[in-house]
Amino acid sequence: MTRINIEQLRTFLAVVRHGGVRRAAGVLNLTQPAATARIKNLEESLGCALFERRAGGMRLTKRGELLLAHAEKFEHLTELVERDVVDPEGVEGRLRLGVSETIAQCWLPDLVSRLHLLYPRLEIEFNVDISVHLREGLMNREIDLAILLGPVSEHRVNNIELPGFDLAWYAACSRSDDLETLDSKRPVLTYARNTRPFRELKEMLFERVGPDVPLFPSSSLSACFRLVEADLGVAVLPRALGREYIASGRIIEFDPGWVPAPLQFTASYLGEPKSHLIETAAKVALEVATAYVNDRNP
Template sequence: MTFEQLKTFLSVARMGGVRRAAEQLNVSQPAVSTRISGLETYLGTELFSRVSTGVVLTRQGVLLRNHAEQIMEIMERIKGEVMADDSVSSLLRLGVAETVAQTWLPDFIRELHSRFPRLKIEVSVDISVNLREMLLDRSLDLTMLMGPVSEYSVDNLDLPPFELSWYRPIDLRDPDLSTTPVITYNRNSRPHRELTQELRDRYGSSAQIFPTNSLSTGFEMVASGIGVGILPRVLGRRLVEEKRITTFDPGWQATPLRFTATFIGEPRNELIERAARIAQDVARDFGEAG
């Protein structure tokens, strides 16, 4: 019985099938099947039963899962307390919202690489709703998104919020928000939902919202005169300094964006948890410097 067999067994148990476990472990399906078969041969019992949706644990499989989880927890403690940082050579699949990608993400990756020089990092930039699904599907290890994610197996570390500001084209002196398009976050985001409700409450059904998946595109839309925007203050400073756009006050402000460093906390992974705490420190330093 090997560590890789137990690790693979737990992955199949959690994912409910060989294919999804193979994707999570980044190995082939035959490799997963071979490890499970070898473990069942060694123990002399079946660990899974096939069902229409995949596989489920047998009674003996449930008993093994309890022991395997304890073994994995001990292994994570050993890695955290004994293993040197420059010996860590695993893969970290990182998912970030664009707001983070355009602000302190480079500082975070630089700090990670400094502490774990052999760590391989894959970065995906997407909207928060997609990042949440990829995390729960275990195709991402750590996400920086508009959180928190309310799932029993998920841990959320609070990150400093992003303030939003109102921006208008230089030559649009007094925007009428009942008719002027408002450019903001994508349709499937919390800012879009809150803004839609606020605009309709204040200006009625004539208010228009132009959502975008790209913040940089949103700023360019404002600069080109398409409409006004409610976008992250930290990202708008450069364009204001360049006198391409300017801020204005419509008499009310949107709620700051709340972000979290979110990861699967059960089972515990020492590396991912440490990376999340590094992200928290880097984000805090970035906010204080700004």
């Protein structure tokens, strides 16, 4: 009697989707020999080769293509069982989160806390990076859920729109009488160079102030606030992050008559393979983000 287990099928699907055993092993949190052994055992159980091993990689055989269709149906059935039957407290596994720094400094701790309450045995791994890198990680299946400046315009990706972040202008307290207009010689501190907020700000400064405004991009928003406090430039940054600095009298907010549009984030994940865990995490992200905004705007 042929015996096939769930983990063998999951490994088979991962190898197909990621193009090889090495990448599949990384996604499944396995060693490469362990992933190879699962594929070998599956082939022995079925009595046929599922892959052609070539110098350029692994390619499905005819039998492998037949198994793929059945494995995807089995995966979907397993997902339905996990959704409808399995107690969340018994769920094990790993969720790989990718988040922008704005999120990391605002409500990421609340999200991780909520997920731990819902899935106590779940291992949560998170990476803080700029949105362009998070998008790349998501599309390469190195990230399960990306909370980034979105949406991701790919047919494979599901996007849940999250509450936006208003931006505001900030300056050192010593500049309180000198901020009616932006000075073309005064540096402007903001998001990293290869981000959407940086590009939009650069275009607006060019139109409203001129082409010679020095821009100091940074991947660290907390560093931007400290540099503003030291009067090394002005900055346009999320108001949610600036409140603490304003309240402590370290910087001031000012209005030059315009401000870039709010930052719009999404919780984005690949629609296939379907995952109740990832979908739930995305919905929890929306709940946490909404609560964060409501708490600060009663």
